[in-house]
Amino acid sequence: MTAKKKSAKLLKCPTCRMPVHTEDEDFPFCSDRCRKIDLGKWASGVYKISSPVLDPEVLEDLGGPGTTRGGSSDES
Ligand SMILES: [Zn+2]
Numbered sequence: 001m002t003a004k005k006k007s008a009k010l011l012k013c014p015t016c017r018m019p020v021h022t023e024d025e026d027f028p029f030c031s032d033r034c035r036k037i038d039l040g041k042w043a044s045g046v047y048k049i050s051s052p053v054l055d056p057e058v059l060e061d062l063g064g065p066g067t068t069r070g071g072s073s074d075e076s
Pocket residue numbers: 013014015016017018029030031034
């Protein structure tokens with residue numbers, strides 16, 4: 001006898017398909033991480049690919065622009 005009340009509307013996170021509340025802080029994403037991932041996809045044009053890109057390396061790459069890489073600056 002389980003009667004759930006549909007008080008809060010549930011949508012799915014476009015990044016990881018997790019259920020997200022419309023009243024959530026990071027709506028329509030389940031978390032700030034997924035939001036950044038989604039923005040990163042649009043920015044880099046990865047959204048053309050239908051397959052999801054959820055590699056840890058991608059997450060780190062989108063984590064912050066201030067991350068120091070191997071010092072690969074070719075600018076003279
Ligand atoms: Zn998500």
